[in-house]
Structure formats: structure tokens, C-alpha cells
Amino acid sequence: MTILLLGANGQIGSSLRSRLAAFDKVIEGTRDDVDLSNHDLLLKKLKMYRPQIVVNAAAYTAVNEAEEEQEEVFSINVGAVQCIAEWAKENQALLIHYSSDYVFDGKKPKPYVETDQANPLSVYGKSKMAGEQAIASSGCPHLIYRTSWVYKNNGRNFAENILHLAGQRDTLKIIGDVSGTPTHADLIADVTIYCLRLYMNSPEDEKEKLSGLYHLTAGGSTSWYGFAMYLIAGAIRGGATLACAQESIISVLSSEYNGGAARPLNSILSCEKIKKTFGVNLPVWEVYADKFLKEWIAGQVNAA
Numbered sequence: 001m002t003i004l005l006l007g008a009n010g011q012i013g014s015s016l017r018s019r020l021a022a023f024d025k026v027i028e029g030t031r032d033d034v035d036l037s038n039h040d041l042l043l044k045k046l047k048m049y050r051p052q053i054v055v056n057a058a059a060y061t062a063v064n065e066a067e068e069e070q071e072e073v074f075s076i077n078v079g080a081v082q083c084i085a086e087w088a089k090e091n092q093a094l095l096i097h098y099s100s101d102y103v104f105d106g107k108k109p110k111p112y113v114e115t116d117q118a119n120p121l122s123v124y125g126k127s128k129m130a131g132e133q134a135i136a137s138s139g140c141p142h143l144i145y146r147t148s149w150v151y152k153n154n155g156r157n158f159a160e161n162i163l164h165l166a167g168q169r170d171t172l173k174i175i176g177d178v179s180g181t182p183t184h185a186d187l188i189a190d191v192t193i194y195c196l197r198l199y200m201n202s203p204e205d206e207k208e209k210l211s212g213l214y215h216l217t218a219g220g221s222t223s224w225y226g227f228a229m230y231l232i233a234g235a236i237r238g239g240a241t242l243a244c245a246q247e248s249i250i251s252v253l254s255s256e257y258n259g260g261a262a263r264p265l266n267s268i269l270s271c272e273k274i275k276k277t278f279g280v281n282l283p284v285w286e287v288y289a290d291k292f293l294k295e296w297i298a299g300q301v302n303a304a
Contacts (some may be wrong), residue, residue: 002027004051006034006084007058011155012098015189016057027051031058036080037072046087053196054084055096059128063102064260066124077127078134085138094141094199096192099213101148101180103129106264111221113270114146114213122261132213141207143195145188145216148267149227152185153295162228163235163296166244176225176251180267181217184288191216195278210277215269218285225251230289238297 001024007013008028020026027049034045036058046054060066060076081097088095102125103118120126135142151157159182165172199210222230233246254265271282 001025001053002049002051003053003055004029004046004049005055005057006036007031007056010057010059011150011152011157011185012188013055013057014155015152015185016055016192019189019193020055029058034058037075039075039079039083042080042083043087046084050091051093053094053096054088055192056081056084057098059098061124063122063124063263066122066127067261070123073123073127074130077124078130081131082134082138085135085140085142088140088142089138092141094143095135096143096196097131097135097145098188099132099144099146100125100128101146101217101267101269102264103132103146104264104267106178106266108266111268111270112215112266114215114273121264124261125264136213141211143192143199143211144213145192146213146269147183147188147216148269149180149182149217150185150188151182151292153292153299155185158182158224158227159231159289159292160296162231163240163242166232166235166242167240168243170243170245171248171250172228172244173250173252173256174225174228175254175257176223177253178224178263178265178267179221180223181219181221181269182227182285182289183217184285184292186291187218187282187288188216191274191278191280191282194280195274198278214274214277215271216274217269217271217282218288219271219282220284220286221268222285223251225249227289230286231293234290234293235297238293240297240300 006029066073105119151159
């Protein structure tokens with residue numbers, strides 16, 4: 001079995017690399033290897049490798065910049081996805097793809113389920129919604145995972161940025177009226193592999209039933225402010241020296257921030273479907289946040 005992993009150097013992709021190593025043959029595609037904005041080249045790569053499984057962990061993810069770069073965003077998040085999905089349909093390959101909580105407008109007072117109407121507020125969100133639709137319309141076997149607030153060590157994400165800023169500034173203002181679930185890339189990768197094994201070991205008629213869209217986040221929820229407080233408290237407790245103390249973190253409203261793409265106020269996703277269908281265990285977000293902090297603190301000690 002040949003697996004093509006696209007976005008191998010990204011947050012989710014890098015977490016998947018070691019976990020996919022147990023499979024027969026894994027081809028790692030980075031941005032340098034496969035330019036997703038070049039659909040002809042992408043198709044050539046698919047025909048050359050002929051994978052039985054395509055894991056698409058690549059995407060245009062710069063939410064604010066996407067507002068000004070719509071053509072590139074849709075080329076990567078929709079055009080490339082459609083190209084992969086149509087090839088997968090023709091060759092009966094499984095497509096694993098990652099989407100986002102940003103397909104919703106955040107107005108629902110409860111956690112979103114997979115069947116809720118998508119209504120994205122940003123260009124990025126619209127592109128992710130269109131990518132999902134392209135896969136579903138193709139009819140290819142697929143597992144789409146919507147996730148949220150993805151982070152990991154040594155990545156470009158909120159957690160790394162907050163701890164970096166806390167080391168430089170004595171006061172931080174963090175948005176407190178946006179709710180969601182911080183989800184470590186390792187958790188996403190772990191669940192992806194678990195579900196993939198169950199899928200591959202299922203009879204053909206069962207595979208058709210398993211194919212579809214799933215929400216995949218850690219358990220529980222918090223705000224950006226709550227996440228920042230947890231990280232900074234944990235870093236200080238672990239011995240890190242920061243310029244910003246917990247009492248110097250100020251909660252502010254998202255309306256106080258001007259500019260950038262609009263984001264949903266409620267990004268909480270219900271994961272009952274994936275729990276019931278695959279029997280997965282999704283620990284509360286603090287479990288992987290503690291893992292992140294342990295690795296971050298170790299990195300600070302080694303760098304000193």
C-alpha cells in the first residue's frame with residue numbers, strides 16, 4: 001500500500017510522519033515537492049505515485065492574508081482538493097482531508113454538529129467549505145476531519161506566539177469572548193491513524209458507511225484568554241522565566257481588535273459522531289496542553 005502525505009512539514013503533517021511510518025510505503029510531499037497551486041503538476045505526481053491513500057494535510061492557512069489573496073487561497077484549498085478528489089474517485093483511492101471550524105459563523109450557542117449549516121465569515125472559511133463540498137461532490141472514498149485551534153511545538157500557532165510574547169512583554173491583552181477547543185496536532189494525528197486502521201480493516205460495504213465528514217477536536221472548551229492563562233501559568237510553574245505574570249493578562253473583547261478576517265465567536269465542535277462511529281477517546285484539551293508545555297519548557301532549558 002502506498003500513502004501520499006501532502007503537507008508533510010506542516011503542523012498536522014509533521015505529526016503524521018512518524019505515525020505513518022508503520023505502513024508499507026509513505027511518500028512525503030512538502031511544499032517544495034508538490035506545489036498545490038500547480039494543478040497540472042499535482043496531477044502528474046498523483047499519476048506517478050498512484051497512492052491507495054492520499055492524506056492532504058496541506059492548505060493555505062494564513063487567515064488574515066487570505067482576504068487579500070483570494071485567488072491563491074481558492075487555488076490551494078479548493079482547486080487542488082478537487083483535483084485530488086476527482087483522481088481518487090477514478091482510482092478508488094481513499095482521501096483523508098482536514099477542514100476547519102471556520103466554516104461556521106459562530107452564532108450557534110451550542111457546539112456545532114456535522115449537519116449544521118456552514119456559513120463562513122472569512123475567505124479562508126469559504127475556501128475550506130468549498131473544499132469539503134468538492135470532495136463530497138466527487139464521490140471519492142473520504143474521511144474529512146474538521147478541527148480547531150491547532151497547535152504544536154515549533155509551529156506557527158497561538159500557543160507558541162503567546163509564550164514568546166509573555167517572555168518579552170509585562171502585559172498581554174487576549175481576546176476573551178471567543179470560545180473553542182485547543183487541539184494539539186499530535187491528537188489529530190493519533191486519531192487519524194486509529195480511524196484509518198479501522199477503515200482499512202472494515203469490509204467494503206462498511207467502508208462506504210464510514211466515509212464522510214467528522215468533527216475532531218480535544219474535549220472541553222475555553223477562550224483564547226483561558227488558553228493563554230493556562231499556558232503562562234503552566235510555564236511559570238514549570239520554572240520558565242517570563243516577563244508577564246498571570247495577573248498581567250487582560251481579557252478584552254474581539255470587537256476591540258480592528259482589521260483582519262472575521263472569526264466565529266463560537267468555534268466549539270461536537271465530536272459525538274466520531275466517538276460513536278469509531279469509538280475514539282478524545283481527552284480534554286488540558287492533557288495535550290500539558291504535553292506541549294513539558295516539551296516547550298525542556299526546549300527553553302536546552303536553549304539556555
